[in-house]
Amino acid sequence: MTAAPSWGAVALCTVFVALAVALAHARRLALTRELVWAAARAALQLAAVGAVLGVVFAVAGVPGSLAWVGAMVVLAGQVAGYRGRGLHRARLVAAGSTATLTLLLAIGVIAPVPRAIVPLGGMVVSGAMQAATLSLRQVRAAIDEARPAIEARLCLGLSARQAFAPHTRAAARTALIPAIDAAKVVGLISLPGAMTGLILAGVAPLTAVRYQIIVMYMLLGTTTVTAVLTTYLAQFTAFDAAHRLRPAQAPEE
Amino acid sequence: MPFSMTDVGFDRQGTPLLDGIDADVGQGRLTVVTGPSGAGKSTLLRLLNRLAEPARGRLAFQGRPLHEFDVLTLRRRVVLVAQHPVLLTDSVAAELRVGRPGLGRDDAGLLDRVGLPEELLSRTTAGLSGGQSQRLCLARALALQPEVLLLDEPTSALDGAAAQVMLDLARTLTAAGTSVVAVSHDRRWVRAADSVLVLDRGRLAEHGPPQTLDYLPEEP
Numbered sequence: 001m002t003a004a005p006s007w008g009a010v011a012l013c014t015v016f017v018a019l020a021v022a023l024a025h026a027r028r029l030a031l032t033r034e035l036v037w038a039a040a041r042a043a044l045q046l047a048a049v050g051a052v053l054g055v056v057f058a059v060a061g062v063p064g065s066l067a068w069v070g071a072m073v074v075l076a077g078q079v080a081g082y083r084g085r086g087l088h089r090a091r092l093v094a095a096g097s098t099a100t101l102t103l104l105l106a107i108g109v110i111a112p113v114p115r116a117i118v119p120l121g122g123m124v125v126s127g128a129m130q131a132a133t134l135s136l137r138q139v140r141a142a143i144d145e146a147r148p149a150i151e152a153r154l155c156l157g158l159s160a161r162q163a164f165a166p167h168t169r170a171a172a173r174t175a176l177i178p179a180i181d182a183a184k185v186v187g188l189i190s191l192p193g194a195m196t197g198l199i200l201a202g203v204a205p206l207t208a209v210r211y212q213i214i215v216m217y218m219l220l221g222t223t224t225v226t227a228v229l230t231t232y233l234a235q236f237t238a239f240d241a242a243h244r245l246r247p248a249q250a251p252e253e
Numbered sequence: 254m255p256f257s258m259t260d261v262g263f264d265r266q267g268t269p270l271l272d273g274i275d276a277d278v279g280q281g282r283l284t285v286v287t288g289p290s291g292a293g294k295s296t297l298l299r300l301l302n303r304l305a306e307p308a309r310g311r312l313a314f315q316g317r318p319l320h321e322f323d324v325l326t327l328r329r330r331v332v333l334v335a336q337h338p339v340l341l342t343d344s345v346a347a348e349l350r351v352g353r354p355g356l357g358r359d360d361a362g363l364l365d366r367v368g369l370p371e372e373l374l375s376r377t378t379a380g381l382s383g384g385q386s387q388r389l390c391l392a393r394a395l396a397l398q399p400e401v402l403l404l405d406e407p408t409s410a411l412d413g414a415a416a417q418v419m420l421d422l423a424r425t426l427t428a429a430g431t432s433v434v435a436v437s438h439d440r441r442w443v444r445a446a447d448s449v450l451v452l453d454r455g456r457l458a459e460h461g462p463p464q465t466l467d468y469l470p471e472e473p
Binding site: 157244 | 335390
């Protein structure tokens with residue numbers, strides 16, 4: 001049995017927004033307009049996405065769903081690349097890394113239907129984007145802060161890969177920690193989103209759990225591949241052919 | 254002739270940091286590069302092991318253009334020790350092996366050459382002073398048995414006695430055929446040099462034996 005809320009119930013929930021606005025106003029948090037704007041924007045964005053997904057599910061089929069996920073990959077690559085700007089060709093690195101999820105989709109765990117491809121693909125893209133973002137930030141920080149150590153290794157005849165290896169390892173480890181921590185505490189601190197949604201939609205808890213385990217495992221695989229590949233590719237863009245660190249570029253704002 | 258520079262120039266973001274450098278570095282000689290701060294001295298050292306690339310002119314090593322050498326091999330033959338010591342491992346013994354893992358070595362002998370006691374071999378690098386770290390970095394470079402040693406302000410973190418050990422070591426190395434190029438503001442190094450390059454605002458102001466120079470750095 002499903003317990004889908006009506007649009008009337010959704011409208012009723014604006015009372016929570018009104019409560020937040022009233023409280024923010026009373027405490028002079030200077031966030032009243034922000035709260036209203038955020039609430040309105042969330043509703044509009046979700047309504048728009050829901051309408052588009054409806055069309056995708058009904059009309060576009062599997063090719064349309066894959067195109068949707070592909071667009072998410074490009075967008076995620078841009079966002080992750082933006083965080084690593086200042087690195088040579090950061091956007092290319094990020095886009096290339098997030099594209100690795102295509103491999104995970106290809107092994108057939110996800111049923112080739114739009115209703116599975118789009119939401120699960122979105123979760124994987126999001127996880128990959130976070131891993132790529134964290135990796136690029138760590139690589140950038142290493143180049144900014146550990147330049148003397150990297151150059152000290154280069155001065156002893158070590159290759160760019162050898163000189164940068166301690167930092168690529170540290171960057172990949174840092175990028176993986178959130179996904180590993182999330183997997184460790186999943187279900188203990190809060191029920192994860194996919195499982196919550198399925199249970200609310202009336203699916204049996206043990207069936208919802210199967211979906212959630214698949215999602216967690218896919219996220220662990222994707223984030224690991226993304227973090228390792230991002231840091232691996234970044235070393236090629238951070239150094240030139242003569243095993244020299246490229247000059248520092250404009251710092252992140 | 255380890256190095257010969259002909260009209261060498263280097264730019265950073267379009268601004269010339271070095272320009273029109275014509276100079277030679279003699280085999281088994283102590284060459285000291287001196288001059289006011291910001292003159293381009295450290296940049297000149299970085300050109301010699303290809304941590305930087307000249308924008309103009311010809312830079313040759315053993316008679317061949319520098320860029321014709323495999324860069325990793327070149328950096329084992331021409332080793333640069335930076336001004337600020339950076340230790341790369343947790344232990345003194347491991348530090349000596351960074352550039353040449355797996356080779357037979359005389360770790361105690363390396364420490365002795367830079368005036369550090371053998372007992373340090375069992376220590377971690379965490380407790381070393383700035384001066385000890387600087388000397389350990391030099392020992393790490395010597396482990397590669399370089400043909401040319403590039404030293405950027407080798408005595409900046411050392412007291413008078415330790416600085417003298419460094420200078421004596423440089424002279425010992427040159428006597429054994431190693432060429433040493435040192436950036437230094439220390440008058441003792443300038444006076445002890447076989448040849449001095451005086452840089453001023455990126456140009457070679459003077460070049461020759463120390464007794465022929467007008468420029469002498471301030472007393473330390």
